[in-house]
Amino acid sequence: MMVERTNGPSVLPAARRARNRLSGALLTALASAFGGQGCVPHAPPPMTASRYTGSALSDAEAAQIVHTSWEVLQTSDGGDDVSCDVGNLRGGPVGSVTTFTTPSGVVNVKADYDAIAARDRVVSVVDQINWCDGNETLGPVLGCSDQSGTHMVVVRDDPSAEGILWAHEYGHTRGNVHRGDPSAVMNPYVVSTARRVNSSECANYQR
Ligand SMILES: [Zn+2]
Numbered sequence: 001m002m003v004e005r006t007n008g009p010s011v012l013p014a015a016r017r018a019r020n021r022l023s024g025a026l027l028t029a030l031a032s033a034f035g036g037q038g039c040v041p042h043a044p045p046p047m048t049a050s051r052y053t054g055s056a057l058s059d060a061e062a063a064q065i066v067h068t069s070w071e072v073l074q075t076s077d078g079g080d081d082v083s084c085d086v087g088n089l090r091g092g093p094v095g096s097v098t099t100f101t102t103p104s105g106v107v108n109v110k111a112d113y114d115a116i117a118a119r120d121r122v123v124s125v126v127d128q129i130n131w132c133d134g135n136e137t138l139g140p141v142l143g144c145s146d147q148s149g150t151h152m153v154v155v156r157d158d159p160s161a162e163g164i165l166w167a168h169e170y171g172h173t174r175g176n177v178h179r180g181d182p183s184a185v186m187n188p189y190v191v192s193t194a195r196r197v198n199s200s201e202c203a204n205y206q207r
Contacts, residue, residue: 040177047170049093051125052105056156062123063092064067068163069170072185077195079183086201089170093123100124106133107153113144122173123166124153142190145172160192171197176202 045067051057057068070089076082105127113131116124130139142165145152152169156162167185178188182194197205 013137022140022142027031028205032122047089047093047122048095048098049123049125050098050100050119050158052127053099053101054105055125055127057097057125059093059096062097065162065166066092069167072163072167073197073202075119075195077183079196080181080198082199082202084205085195089167096120107139107144109136110134113157117146117149122150122152122170124151126153126155129153129155143169147177148175149173156180161190165190168194171201171205174207176204178200 039099049057049062049066066089071087073084073086075087091139100116100119105113107113107116107129108127114128128138128139129141129144132138132141132144140155142157143154145151150173152166152173154165154169164185168190171186176186179186181187181196182189182191183194184201185194185197186201187194
């Protein structure tokens with residue numbers, strides 16, 4: 001599954017628009033490990049964060065972004081949006097943001113993504129993402145994540161949309177896929193008004 005994602009021009013500065021596309025990656029191994037466990041529910045992994053050594057993300061920033069993600073999901077904004085309390089996100093990342101120096105902070109090929117994802121952190125912040133889901137000419141994009149897996153890789157974004165970006169990518173790791181409603185968190189465009197999560201998506205966030 002791969003769909004591009006572009007921020008609306010009214011939300012973010014023009015300089016950022018070029019990189020505001022995002023995709024979800026299907027990683028078969030992780031999907032089979034975490035998405036194919038039959039009827040046995042499992043709690044989401046702790047929300048932890050890691051950053052490339054050259055990418056800025058303080059502990060406080062990470063906690064704030066995750067808390068904003070929780071607020072986006074928890075708040076009912078009308079339509080099919082449900083109040084989805086994802087308790088795992090409420091308190092922000094568990095522990096401090098760790099750093100890594102290799103591979104580089106740029107994801108250009110699958111091996112780059114796999115090497116970062118192998119660090120087994122739920123969120124890894126890098127400088128730039130040019131590869132996602134088998135496409136080496138996709139980027140730069142905002143994020144790329146396991147579809148029903150454990151890992152998501154993001155770049156820093158405008159604060160008005162960063163909580164939604166993380167909620168969107170975390171949704172992929174919980175099994176949610178894109179849908180077309182422009183008000184949905186899982187729509188493939190990062191905008192500050194994309195805040196809705198329906199009941200089935202909520203069930204995935206909470207399982
Ligand atoms: Zn996506």
